[in-house]
Amino acid sequence: VNRKDDNQIPKAVVTRLSLYLRELQQFLRSGQETISSNKLGRTLGITGAQVRKDFAYFGQFGFPGIGYRCEHLTNEIKRILGTNRIWPVALIGCGNMGRALLGYKGFAKQGFQVLAAFDTNSDLVGSGIEGIPVNSLDDLTAVLTMKKIQLAILAVPTDSAQDVAEKLVKAGVIGILNFAPVTLNLPNRVAIVGVDLALELEQLSFSVAKKAVNERERNLSNRSKNAP
Amino acid sequence: VNRKDDNQIPKAVVTRLSLYLRELQQFLRSGQETISSNKLGRTLGITGAQVRKDFAYFGQFGFPGIGYRCEHLTNEIKRILGTNRIWPVALIGCGNMGRALLGYKGFAKQGFQVLAAFDTNSDLVGSGIEGIPVNSLDDLTAVLTMKKIQLAILAVPTDSAQDVAEKLVKAGVIGILNFAPVTLNLPNRVAIVGVDLALELEQLSFSVAKKAVNERERNLSNRSKNAP
DNA sequence: AGCTGTGAACCGTTTCACAGCC
DNA sequence: GGCTGTGAAACGGTTCACAGCT
Numbered sequence: 001v002n003r004k005d006d007n008q009i010p011k012a013v014v015t016r017l018s019l020y021l022r023e024l025q026q027f028l029r030s031g032q033e034t035i036s037s038n039k040l041g042r043t044l045g046i047t048g049a050q051v052r053k054d055f056a057y058f059g060q061f062g063f064p065g066i067g068y069r070c071e072h073l074t075n076e077i078k079r080i081l082g083t084n085r086i087w088p089v090a091l092i093g094c095g096n097m098g099r100a101l102l103g104y105k106g107f108a109k110q111g112f113q114v115l116a117a118f119d120t121n122s123d124l125v126g127s128g129i130e131g132i133p134v135n136s137l138d139d140l141t142a143v144l145t146m147k148k149i150q151l152a153i154l155a156v157p158t159d160s161a162q163d164v165a166e167k168l169v170k171a172g173v174i175g176i177l178n179f180a181p182v183t184l185n186l187p188n189r190v191a192i193v194g195v196d197l198a199l200e201l202e203q204l205s206f207s208v209a210k211k212a213v214n215e216r217e218r219n220l221s222n223r224s225k226n227a228p
Numbered sequence: 229v230n231r232k233d234d235n236q237i238p239k240a241v242v243t244r245l246s247l248y249l250r251e252l253q254q255f256l257r258s259g260q261e262t263i264s265s266n267k268l269g270r271t272l273g274i275t276g277a278q279v280r281k282d283f284a285y286f287g288q289f290g291f292p293g294i295g296y297r298c299e300h301l302t303n304e305i306k307r308i309l310g311t312n313r314i315w316p317v318a319l320i321g322c323g324n325m326g327r328a329l330l331g332y333k334g335f336a337k338q339g340f341q342v343l344a345a346f347d348t349n350s351d352l353v354g355s356g357i358e359g360i361p362v363n364s365l366d367d368l369t370a371v372l373t374m375k376k377i378q379l380a381i382l383a384v385p386t387d388s389a390q391d392v393a394e395k396l397v398k399a400g401v402i403g404i405l406n407f408a409p410v411t412l413n414l415p416n417r418v419a420i421v422g423v424d425l426a427l428e429l430e431q432l433s434f435s436v437a438k439k440a441v442n443e444r445e446r447n448l449s450n451r452s453k454n455a456p
Numbered sequence: 457a458g459c460t461g462t463g464a465a466c467c468g469t470t471t472c473a474c475a476g477c478c
Numbered sequence: 479g480g481c482t483g484t485g486a487a488a489c490g491g492t493t494c495a496c497a498g499c500t
Contacts, residue, residue, distance in 0.1 A: 100328030
């Protein structure tokens with residue numbers, strides 16, 4: 001057979017796909033019908049060639065001389081990302097972060113519906129937060145099976161993250177959005193995306209510190225230019 | 229002069245730096261004194277060579293035959309990231325997400341201290357959330373100047389994100405952690421890190437969908453192997 | 457023997473440039 | 479004229495392999 005196992009799409013491409021989607025939805029809201037690769041790239045600080053190459057991984061969506069039709073392209077990207085349907089999602093851990101995520105409207109807007117919350121705190125179990133019922137972790141498998149949930153948002157304390165993650169996998173979860181600042185160790189078949197908020201601030205700190213250094217150096221070299 | 233303007237560290241390297249730091253802090257807590265590049269890499273699913281090359285951008289931190297001393301390396305990475313000091317931070321937007329972030333303990337642990345919150349809701353202004361005073365957006369410049377704040381966490385509604393971001397820049401902010409799902413348009417001197425939660429779920433959706441496709445294909449090729 | 461630091465080879469992504477189409 | 483889609487070239491990051499240190 002001539003089958004290539006070359007199914008590997010660069011991670012950077014998939015990230016940009018989401019960004020394109022975000023911009024396209026913006027364009028759609030403002031009534032824009034079509035968009036060129038260059039203009040779409042401009043809004044994100046990348047080149048038109050990059051945009052076109054990214055789409056080329058998945059097919060031909062554009063019209064020479066015209067550009068891309070916003071609505072059509074939006075649908076294609078959703079299909080590629082797998083968000084052209086509604087994903088039921090579970091949220092584990094109803095602490096500060098968990099509760100905020102339960103109230104976050106942005107998930108539903110992109111097709112993710114949080115249908116069940118879980119916590120170990122028996123005071124919370126049985127109640128509802130933001131209209132979402134809170135279950136005991138003991139009922140994980142039962143609830144997830146019944147509601148056909150395969151994606152989970154993990155917002156538990158760092159120390160229990162690995163344990164709970166393993167329970168999720170046993171309960172049939174195949175994708176985890178992990179907010180705990182640890183590297184989860186799970187079977188390869190499980191997809192993991194980590195969001196470490198402190199880490200993001202560290203990246204900011206580095207950028208800022210670096211810019212400061214660059215500016216200092218620029219000043220020094222200016223000075224030596226003025227008085228060599 | 230022999231000055232290279234080649235100050236550019238790959239973004240991926242800086243991200244891994246934060247991950248190394250996270251693992252090292254874990255090792256330190258468990259009493260580990262030294263660590264080899266291979267073992268450190270293993271915990272993150274990358275090669276030892278990668279680890280060593282990453283550090284090589286910044287200097288020589290290891291000891292041949294021994295590895296790296298966890299505590300020493302931790303300090304070096306903090307110095308590089310600029311988190312070997314305490315950063316005062318402001319948080320803008322005390323909605324669901326903002327309030328959760330005010331209560332997030334992970335920031336302080338890595339050296340980020342949220343000293344002031346801001347909101348437009350006059351009911352909140354004057355109160356405190358998680359012990360942090362809520363100010364009016366009108367007092368932005370005054371408060372930021374007084375508290376010497378240069379970093380901000382932006383957790384306002386999407387529609388006002390760009391406006392508020394511009395106000396932040398005018399008030400002296402040089403780094404923004406942006407939770408609104410939009411591309412901020414700001415002067416180059418301002419560092420921006422975006423966290424788009426729905427986008428992260430989309431990445432998860434893609435991984436999961438892709439895995440499903442791969443498995444289906446594997447099944448098909450198995451079947452044709454069995455009955456060719 | 458064990459492990460780092462690093463030049464060199466390798467590989468994948470980005471940019472370029474242009475043929476082809478509207 | 480404007481824009482896409484795409485080979486080819488250029489670039490940059492990752493992996494390899496080994497000299498050198500402990």
